[in-house]
Amino acid sequence: MRFSPGLSASLAVLLSVLLPACEWMPGRPRKADEVVAPTAVMDFSKLFTQNCVGCHGAGGNISGSFALDDPTYLAVVPEEKLRAVITGGVPGSLMPPFSIAHGGMLTDDQITVLVQGISAWKPPAANSSALPPYSAPPGQAAAGAQVYETYLASLRKMAGDAMFADGFLANRAFLGLTSDQYLRTLILIGRPELGIPNFERAIPGQPLSNEQIADMVAWLISQRKNEFGQPLVPVPQ
Ligand code: HEC
Structure with missing residues (x-):
């Protein structure tokens, strides 16, 4: 079928008037459906x-x-x-x-x-x-062993033995996957949503001092044995 130039022009005008009215047609994406990069x-x-x-x-x-x-x-x-x-x-x-x-x-x-x-x-x-500082060098591992024992005994009383059956922070697989700073962070802030209080309340009436926290971190680090074969990457502090 052939269109005369005059008819084509009028068709173009007609379409340009009608097409915007198709916004409502089903399937046409709305502004809210546009994919954002x-x-x-x-x-x-x-x-x-x-x-x-x-x-x-x-x-x-x-x-x-x-x-x-x-x-x-x-x-x-x-x-x-x-x-x-x-x-x-x-x-x-x-x-x-x-x-x-x-x-x-x-x-x-x-x-x-x-x-x-x-x-x-x-x-x-x-x-x-x-508050104790966010970061600090690890302290004395030998002193930390004792503090950790007291800390864990206190947490067991508060949150029940079952929760700590795997050694908690001293769990070997956990130690292999975490940085030194993260060990400190967890002692500082606890995991209140799991019933583990922060450094202030973990041992009732005896907020952990900066020194005790650093000692515990040193002891935990000394328990890392790299037994799972992962590379020991030095972690920037
Ligand atoms: C695949 C799991 C995963 C995802 C996704 C993830 N994180 Fe983490 N994040 C971790 C783990 C595990 C650590 C502890 C790492 C370590 O050992 O230091 C961490 C540590 C952190 C720390 C540092 C903690 C400290 O010791 O001060 C910050 C801050 C943080 N994440 C923020 C974020 C933010 C913000 C996002 C989203 C943009 C995010 N993370 C996504 C798993 C994750």
């Missing part, structure tokens, strides 16, 4: 849910690693440490690097959104001056 997501709760919740939990959910909204953690951790860990991960552990430069999927701006969003959970009253 993963690197364009700048919403904190989306980024946190997509990348962190699986391992760190959220809103009291129990997960494999500690809760990032833990008030003791937020009171002690320096913001630049948050950024460094999210960017580069923790080598030799299960914490993956997230920056594109380190093989992850997030841009520097998205990492800034995560750092700021996590820091904004810090309770306003948090006063870090009374």
